[in-house]
Amino acid sequence: MRTAVTIIVPTFNERENIAELVVRAGAVLADRDAEILVIDDSTDGTAGEVERVSADAALPVRVIHRAENTGGLGGAVALGLAEAAADICIVMDGDLQHPPELIPEMLSRFERGDVDVVAASRYVGGGHSRGLGTAVRFGVSRAATLLTKAMFPRRLARSTDPMTGFFLVDRRRLDVPALRPQGFKILLEILARSDVRIAEVPMEFSERRNGTSKATLRQGATFIAHLARLRFGKMSLFAVIGGIGAVANLAIMWALTTMGMPYIWAAIIGAEVTIVGNFFLQERFVFGDMRPDARGVGTRFAASFTFNNIEAALRIPIMALMVETWHISSVLATGLSLIVAFFARFLFHSLFVYAPRRARGRTDAASAVSESKPDTAAQRIIRAIDAEAMRPGEL
DSSP: OOOOEEEEEEESSOTTTHHHHHHHHHHHTTTSOEEEEEEEOOSSSHHHHHHHHHTTOSSOEEEEEOSSOTTHHHHHHHHHHHHOSSSEEEEOOSSSOSOGGGHHHHHHHHTTSSOSEEEEESSSTTOBOGGGOSHHHHHHHHHHHHHHHHHSTTTTTTOSOTTOSOEEEEGGGSOGGGOOOOSSOHHHHHHHHSOOOEEEEEOBOOOOOSSOOOOOHHHHHHHHHHHHHHHHOHHHHHHHHHHHHHHHHHHHHHHHHHTTOOHHHHHHHHHHHHHHHHHHHHHHHTSGGGGGGSOOHHHHHHHHHHHHHHHHHHHHHHHHHIIIIIOOOHHHHHHHHHHHHHHHHHHHIIIIITOOGGGSSOSSGGGGOOSSOOOOHHHHHHHHHHHHHHSSOOO
16 A cells, blocks of 8 residues: 655745646655645745645645744644644645655655655755755855754764755654744754654755745854754753853943943943843743743743842842952953853743743642652752753753
């Protein structure tokens, strides 16, 4: 019996490409139980075009239009994996740079029965990436691939192109609800979070015919942040943002003291500016996956701002004591105090600011009763540190 398959196509303003994609995919899947599932975030009427094309398509075509672009392209794919009719899913872009004619070869490789993922690679023998266009884009792509493989040397040992957006995956081998994709690179998310076997087939990456590339500097920043989150966990990403804030804090303090401001006032201003800046960076890059279940953004900001100011109110006198007693520079004293404060900030934000609403308090009197001895606060903190610092990690 031939494998049933769902083709998942995440789209953002690909109206001009949909008709050809459906025709070409239908031609190569005519002898299979197959469907095309479009997850659309467009503003150009792509969803309406999908519905128009589906009336005469050779195979069933569905479209889900998302009101909110949650998780970017990766979030669209995760939704597609959850909604697909078949367990065997093929993910491909809607811009025709991924040739549908490669689908039979991907299915044939999967049907040998020894792999869970079949990726279309630009860098395995016979493939190419001329569709990237400029030498700069090619260089950025190769550098990102090498960086990613260096970060996950074992998980990606058998993958030459973990950044490809064209791949087959057996949904039964994934914990789909556990995926937390951000930006474009959903295959990287799957390979990093799942113990799957991968094979590759060569792909000739075509040139874009219509529309414009969705790759931007913002997407690049999202990729770097997501890569750090995958490899090191939330605590390390929190530390990166804290480090950025610390550098900004020191720079502001240095500038103000250079202009003659007393170091205490300079430290206060530096702290306030970086407290606000760090909150918005943490919202975007560290705790973005926890926001939907947490309290409102105003409440989160108030809790974070209050805690950090209390922490700063305690830290700055200690910093002043080090300056006056140990006679070290005010900049060095500030740096040392920020390192000490890091763990308290991380624990407060993880366990309180972004804690799920349903996890707080007791829903009824029975929740106060437990058959086992309750954990101590220290045990809960230790487990939280371990879970957040090591998730998902590569052991």
